[in-house]
Amino acid sequence: MTEKDWNLLNGLALAYVGDAAYEVYIRTYLLEKGYTKPNQLHRRATHFVSAKAQAVLMYAMMAKEGFLSEEELGMYKRGRNSKSHTIAKNADVTTYRISTGFEALLGYLHLSGQIERMEELIHWCIQEVEENDHER
Template identity: 70%
Template structure:
């Protein structure tokens, strides 16, 4: 089988698989934390996988010096700049596009078999969301 150059794939195709992969990791994480009721799982997952959450996480990744490689930023931008004919139900177009870029990055890492790196970033994302949740619950 010939190895494909996944860096040439369009951003929406990368986001298509990235969305699914990221959601599986989040669902797995939530089950491991002991959440088992479907309604509880869905509500908790939204804190991680919504366009708003993904946009927040992507902005934080970009702000953190040295977190992302040049190629990872390129793959994010490919997804962000893709012209989609759909939009999120609960997000403005800018938030939706940044989230699409986030999903494209995850898709690129998955397809290029950079699983350790993808898991490193997903764990970083989980930590960021946990910090926000723990910080807001103290108020």
């Protein structure tokens, strides 16, 4: 596919790639932080990669004026509005759709070669989760 073709992918295809990309960054981050036991890794990862966590992060990004470009918001909405025939295990439909939009945004950035921007968003997400977990 060419660069312009990434704009044509449906939201679920973008989310499929975004989910994988985000998961790799989070797993790498957790290993670098010293989490090595599988159960420990899984428990900690859910703070970042669950539908609920991703929806909270997406709301926070959208609340920051000018944080996301119009193009990025469009890719988020494409993923959010996609009709998935799967049902989330631990989230309501709205939360699941918002997290699908989050993953679609990351998938689009990854596929279109905007790796620096994707990493900027992921690092921001990590910082948000870590700050909010320490407040609990």
